[in-house]
Structures are given as C-alpha cells and as structure tokens.
Amino acid sequence: MRKWLIEHRGKRSQETIAKKAGISRGAYANIELGKRNPSVQVAKRIANELDFSWTIFFDDNVVETTRKSHTA
Structure with a gap:
C-alpha cells in the first residue's frame, strides 16, 4: 500500500484524482x-495534481519500505 500517496490525496476523493489523471477510479x-x-x-x-515529484513512484527506497511494511 502506498500510504504516502493516500496522505498526499488527503480529503480529495480517488474519483477526483483519477479524473484529473485521465484514468478510472479503479485504476487509481x-x-x-x-x-x-x-x-x-x-x-x-497524479504527481502534478497532488504536488509531489512523480519520480517517487519509481524510487527504490520508497518501494522497498512499502514491501517491508507488508511483510512486517
């Protein structure tokens, strides 16, 4: 789970961000x-809409932290 992404989304709905990104709510x-x-x-x-660097999606450290939290 990408908790950092959920935190960036805040109170906005998945549907709102998905529409801005041009994808379905399910995909988001x-x-x-x-x-x-x-x-x-x-x-x-997505990053433009939520105001963060898009590269975080592909950052090994973020991905690794997420994987470790799933196994913990």
Missing part, C-alpha cells in the same frame, strides 16, 4: 494499493 485505487504501477505519463499527472 489499484495504484494506491500498490497492485499496479502507473505509467510515467500517469505518474506525472
């Missing part, structure tokens, strides 16, 4: 859950 939900990785283009649109 799967990105938040870590079941799906966004394409670079989608990552840029």
